[in-house]
Amino acid sequence: MAPENTAPALSKTQRRVVAVTAVAGMMVTLDSLIVTTALDAIRSALHASVAELEWTVTAYVLAFAVLLMTAAALGDRFGRRRMFITGLAVFAAASAGCALAPNVATLIAARAVQGAGAALVMPLTLALLGTAIPAARRAAALGVFSSVAGLAVPVGPLLGGAVVTGVSWPWIFWINVPVALVLIPIGRRSLEESFGPRAKLDLAGVLLATLAALGLVWALVRGNTAGWGSTEVVSTFVAGLLLALAFVWWQQRAPEPMLPLHLFRSRAFSAGNAAIFFHWGSALGALFFMAQFLQTGLNFSPMRAGFGLMPWGAIAFIVPQVAGAFIRRIGERPFIIAGLGLHAAAMAWIAVIADPGMAYWRLIAPLVLSGAGVAMSLPATQSAALSGVEPRDVGKASGAYSTMRQLGGALGVAVVVAAFAEYGGYESIQAFGHGFTAAMIACTVLSLAGAVSGLAAPGGAWPARSPAVRLEPAREPAHD
Template structure:
């Protein structure tokens, strides 16, 4: 156990690292319009500046966790911090969009070490009776990225330059690294195998499918390139599933999916994040291109939406324990769908901001209701000693959902609009928001498949160490 004098350091250092990772998921969204102008990026290239980071993070997440468990959490955490910091500098120095995309891949790889190992190091440092409070502080600091990401990104892009959204990570990384090496005790988990064939197949499958979706509008949906990419991605996905069924220590434990709560919870989380990330990609640009706002003004106008996550999510999380996940999943996703659909109905070039506030708040409340319920459903469906893998699987699939959502909704945007004028952009934006609403409705439908829990039985199961799904009823 970590000495008491070092626990506060552990909490501070892991929280800062997690905040850096979460910020870089969101902070770039407000800068996309400026990056497009400065680097002459196409819509497809802009999409990859977001998806390169998310895809790299998603597919390497479980491997990053396994490396830390085997070779030392502090050692790999420090390596991830160095990789993330160096890659951030490479992003800031990018002379062209190709360089920027490559550096974002490296950033995602560093983040894939930082994200899971932050939680593992923090859990190992605190005794069970003090762990909940530490986790609350950790999640609170990480949650600041939701509100602060677009706002900070807009302020930096407008006040300095877009490169500084990446330079910001460099002094933070250099400041934190010496304390990571001196204030965090080394720890390891149970021997964990590295599923390298699974990693290779999963990465290739995800890349093939995303490449096909990204290139569809450019090369043509019936072109040999797009058809071959989608077919190859699908075949590799089948090969990945086949391998994971045979692997002794699979990256993605398929036996978890026999639980309806686990499967439906992950499907809901995937679609929720797909709808959310796809919307994030276009809405900040709509506020700038469609409504003529500056980057900072765009970030400020997203606060009613993102702020709901900070306020509502803790309340929803507490109620989920008492009432079960299904009402919050279904209700939250329907609110998300309704809010996005409302925006699609009222969006016009040059419109006033006021009519957007109510649907932004409604969708924000819905997302904040659903997120803790998806996590609770998934983690509660696995045995206590497998919670780490269950949570890692959920995080990986949510990140992949974000990649999928950006690819699909940008394809919809490109099919209906473009950057030629505010009207053209708004036409594409409306179509994309309608698509985001459909994804959220599909997520709500998946949520209906989650078993209805009996709170008393669930509490008894937790006390006896039984699997929660053994005490559910449809």
């Protein structure tokens, strides 16, 4: 392979491919975070309960999670460009549905469809990019993609706050529509159609995984309202567990499994996936309430709340680019344990000092600590999950990792909201403060569980190990 500095420059069409895929990736990841600073406005406008607010986040993440691997398979079978364009159209239509939602039930339904569109877009961006860009320039193109998509971390809450303050909350969804409508014709002209191995779709696996996750999340969401010992909660929780066991049973027998269970024989793969599950559950749960605390507890405007989260977002954007360079020297284990340990310490710190009316400056240090910890552990979890698998399994391993991350976010938000509802509520600022403290303690526990999972991750320099395939840790945004 020719050195990168002697490789020909990208053509105009190839630069368009990079631009289209990068902007699409940013738009999809942005919608996981832009909603955080609008939750308080949505609650007031649509008279939503905390459980309904939770579903506005969970419906998107859950649909995104369970359809990711199926979406990649659809792209391989029916054409990646075709499915990518379809995903953009679905995402745009669902965004308009969110903006026009007359009530919270309609908003939740539209968010689920939006998540399905995001699942079609996100895995195909990298496949299309990899197909269009020559190997000698691919690393640079992926760097541009990651940097643009990574802007969603610091920009998401800030943009959401600015839109809600300057216009109104529906516009956090309206802004997706013109972006998608511009990307669709450019993508049609610039992207070449490509196909992958036409594996049989594991529709039974998708259905079992969806219903299992839905049952478990439903029980956690309804626990405080219906009662933890109620027939509704117990039956949905048991049904979720049984469906999860059925999913595992089916994956062992399916001719083309959605989630190949043999990958979990690798200790590194299992550790990386367990760590990212708890990692994103804690991080997304914390973001769910932090923006609300700044607005409800400290009386910030949505825009000011977005600025208030900047210490978290800015450091979370910078740190992965530094941490990734050191993983090959000392291994993944120290970064996972230290990163999630720092995030847990920051959550406990906030739980201790959080008080309605407190001075904002007291939150800056723990927000920076949390952002650094989350960002430090992210590339390490990805490296652990992917560095020990056989080359033929890298695609499915990557899909499994992304799925576990999104499922962790859905279940993590459910756990954190359950803790909030058990000890507080929206009846008064004091009640919100009590619930927020409980939520931060729940985030602490989730993060510590992730740190413990990291004990099984690889340690030591890469040359001292003999993995099946070594991959450079991707500089992935902290929130897709």
